[in-house]
Amino acid sequence: MPVRLFLSSGDLVADRRFDFARDLQLKGDLVAAADLLLQATELAPGFASAWFTLGEIRERLGERDAAIAAFRKAQETDPADRHGAGLRLMLLGAGRLSAMPQAYVRALFDQYAPKFETALVDDLGYRGPALLFKAVLAARAAARKPAFFRRAIDLGCGTGLAAAAFEKNVDRFIGIDLSPRMIEKARSTGLYAELEVDDMLQGLRSKPEASAELILAADAMVYVADLAPVLAEARRVLVSGGVLAFTTETHDGEGVIIGGGLRYAHGADYVRESVEAAGLNLSQLEERSARNEDSAPVPGLVVVATKP
């Protein structure tokens, strides 16, 4: 994503070295940039942005071990891990697959919010909400039930694109998202009765049992490694016959991996087993891509499940 997080070191000289290093990095002089970043970290050892950028540069220079050491420093100096150094370590094979740091997701989407819709819809051909809408209509038609829902919850609601797609079919929407800026955008649509800045799992936990007919997650499960806890809570919150629909990215292998785009990809068997283990009935699991990358569709799944 075309946004970069910068956390000042609090030391003017170190910050200035960082700026010079970024200039050099953008001009392609990676060795000189790395050298300046090292100097910046000597001046300010707790300078997480410098450690993180050093990690990226060392990775590009093919210095894997040095990159790992720098990313570990970035994590250590910013335990909330707003840069997502832990994800880079996972990609380098130096960390176990684990949950995405909430502070990273929040920082990423807070910065992304002003240009989110242009970037995602126009540049990446994003079609997650339309895919979910079509899939939910098909699942309801197959079950001979109307596709109208009194209460719906939009997990990782972002700016509100999924609520817009379902607007005519839902009476009352609750939106939950980690990013306050995305929530502000969602609020300005007027599509939601309630909006919560929260992690989707925590948000679901605060909802009464059997209190929603529909739960959606459009392009949001790609930020959740382990689907089991969210699926179990979704089952609790849905009424009997209620519908859960989500998109995710996928891969040909087993289980869950982290992709180069720093999003998780869930294998089809993993999704099927997780849905069933949560006590939901799988109505649909289809290979459909919700967005493009480098002008090619990213492999994805559209999943619809029903509470018995």
Ligand SMILES: C[S@@+](CC[C@H](N)C(=O)[O-])C[C@H]1O[C@@H](n2cnc3c(N)ncnc32)[C@H](O)[C@@H]1O
């Ligand atoms: C790619 S956007 C999709 C937004 C929207 N659903 C749409 O279709 O346009 C992903 C959103 O999920 C949110 N998100 C990611 N992980 C989350 C979590 N664990 N809990 C709540 N929101 C999360 C992000 O903040 C971001 O707004």
